[in-house]
Amino acid sequence: MKAFVTGAAGFVGSTLVDHLLAAGHDVTGYDNLSTGREEFLERALSTGRLSLVKGDVLDAGALERAMAGAEVVFHLAANADVRFGPLHPRRDLEQNTIGTANVLDAMRATGAGRIVLASTGSVYGEPSVFPTPEDAPFPVQTSFYAASKVAAEALVAAHAEAFGVQGFVFRFVSILGERYTHGHVVDFCRQLATDPSRLRVLGNGRQRKSYLYVHDGVRAILLALEKAGGKVNVFNLGTDETCTVSDSIRWITQELGLAPRIEYGGGERGWVGDSPFIHLDCRRIRALGWKPELGIREALVRTARFVWGDR
């Protein structure tokens, strides 16, 4: 198939591109290189089957031109800085919601038939059911990031209903692995590189989180594309484990051979809109035959190793 990947030079995007090429597909990557890195695509570009277009999803004309001929669109470009929503409340709306509207409009113009949207488990807000299934009670949003993603999901569904595109929505837990470029592991490594004797942590360390290794996530997406036949297919993607922020610090510092003093900022939430407990029910994707190969600890260790080497 001919695939179009927005955010192709990013952490998840570039890993997806590698998998698509390995499976024999041709790929057009689209990335504004604001957080993506061309070096992540070096190997992919060397195959001659990836063409990379530098462009922004907010540039509707360039997006439509680049998408010409694509059959499946993987829409991964997004502002993923969950924490800083309140500092610039329009950024998530523009980059994530309006960005998705532009992608869908370009699909209508070019005739692309299927869309994969990278969404987030944060759309469940602070859920009342754990592990949280895809049909959990209608949530109240707690962050600008999740609000922008729930809006993007809704746009995908409305386009599927009106124009017959097939939609795939993946609600990810936090993704870990090689090429990880932002998030708490980066924050921790940066601090420890400056001062290995202490580590300041947002919240009380007891927030309970769930993580998924990037290659497991990408395999899930490709399996769902192959096997799910609904008009709008929504899947949680995570492991069946959780760990606390404190666990995650212990594993990371052990891997780096450091023993910093941990200074907790306090409070149940690390930031406004942080979910103190994330644990998704992933039976729907598992029913298609998928299971993650890496547990949280190993994924965290590999991430820390990459991030530490990437300084």
Place this chain on the structure above:
Amino acid sequence: MKAFVTGAAGFVGSTLVDHLLAAGHDVTGYDNLSTGREEFLERALSTGRLSLVKGDVLDAGALERAMAGAEVVFHLAANADVRFGPLHPRRDLEQNTIGTANVLDAMRATGAGRIVLASTGSVYGEPSVFPTPEDAPFPVQTSFYAASKVAAEALVAAHAEAFGVQGFVFRFVSILGERYTHGHVVDFCRQLATDPSRLRVLGNGRQRKSYLYVHDGVRAILLALEKAGGKVNVFNLGTDETCTVSDSIRWITQELGLAPRIEYGGGERGWVGDSPFIHLDCRRIRALGWKPELGIREALVRTARFVWGDR
């Protein structure tokens, strides 16, 4: 209190303004008069306690200037043409989602503390639970209109979490009553005025819908504002009854003294994204002491009388 009402010259907006003035509040109305009518505010303007500003919610500067000093914002301005979403997929996003973002930004700039958002029971898509409660399973959207409203709800909640504004979200069934200016009763009356001998109807007539009389809806909003103390307060607003499209035609034509031949277009849905069955569980608002004074039939009859006289 000092109230700010977007869509103040509209059907629901102008009725709300009348109630606010009657309760002794001062009101600034904001309306672009695209579908609103100044005549609906004649009596309100004569009190001297309504100031009406002609402006669009997409004009962020004018919106913020007009809002200065307001304590409570009733955000009713919206594109409400549910049926025509696929003809212009950006309209709902712009007028409803981005419009709401502008209202929330203006509130942050002016210090307004509470927002009422007029949302819709359509956000439940095609629900699996009837009557449908506010915490029904996480829905898949089926229309651009509902997608834009679910996004607006999410923005209200994110602002409530980040900036401490208090949010009130009302998910309405279809509203009926005097000043009704668009919707199926208008469509029917227009057709019958042209040719009283026949009536063309979208769908098979068996779509089961729920309606609420506008004064009952407005009383519910004001009661919730007084009694609900949560950060984000979500309420369904409807009656405990439903009726079919065929019932509604029978009552309307009886009221008008006409006996047209009914020609059904066929199909379970009247249009793309139409919900074949809407019935909301309204126990949450009823628990505050509210109940509707008018049933569906009487509300439909009064609407038909108004619309017929309004030709």
